Amino acid sequence: MRKRGYHHGNLRAALIDAALKLIEEKGPTGFTLSEAAKQAGVTPAAVYRHFKGREDLIASAALQGYVMFGELMEYAAEGKTGLDAFETSGRAYLAFARKYPGHYIAMFESGISVNHSPELAHASGQALGQLEKAARLLTEHMPADKRPPASMVAAHIWAMSHGVVELFARGSPGTKSPFPPEDLLESGIGIYMRGLGLIPPDE
Structure with a gap:
């Protein structure tokens, strides 16, 4: 299954939105980058195009x-x-x-x-x-x-x-x-x- 495509900086915004939801649910230290990537519909490697880490x-x-x-x-x-x-x-x-x-x-x-x-x-x-x-x-x-x-x-x-x-x-x-x-x-x-x-x- 192909991952969703993101354009014009939407991936960065989608990852931040995913992190905000996870922060609400699990706290700021209770989630991984892989979980944020999964929620945004991308591979974990894609996160590092925009962020150095969690x-x-x-x-x-x-x-x-x-x-x-x-x-x-x-x-x-x-x-x-x-x-x-x-x-x-x-x-x-x-x-x-x-x-x-x-x-x-x-x-x-x-x-x-x-x-x-x-x-x-x-x-x-x-x-x-x-x-x-x-x-x-x-x-x-x-x-x-x-x-x-x-x-x-x-x-x-x-x-x-x-x-x-x-x-x-x-x-x-x-x-x-x-x-x-x-x-x-x-x-x-x-x-x-x-x-x-x-x-x-x-x-």
């Missing part, structure tokens, strides 16, 4: 994810400032993790360094840059001696978002969220912002 294939899936993620974060925060920008970005983070679990795992749970390639490092930086932009806008009116670095604020919000996703938004075995993940994240962001004096306390 790690390179997963890194390409992560790159695709970071590009999508960065665009989503930019769209979510567009036209918004302050707490609204962070809350919509947080909701977008949760939505991405739910809708694209294969990409999310490749990006954050595969052990692949964002410095695997210049392209991956750039895409990762662009995504975090959206949060840093919101942080700069939010803190620019604070006195210089009391203003936290925008990168620190962005990293805190990213860590909070990631924690809610990992513990409560992706159905981790044995865990049950006491509140909707979106509410947990938004209230956490609000408490953090009030702690910095960036928004007034609730009356």
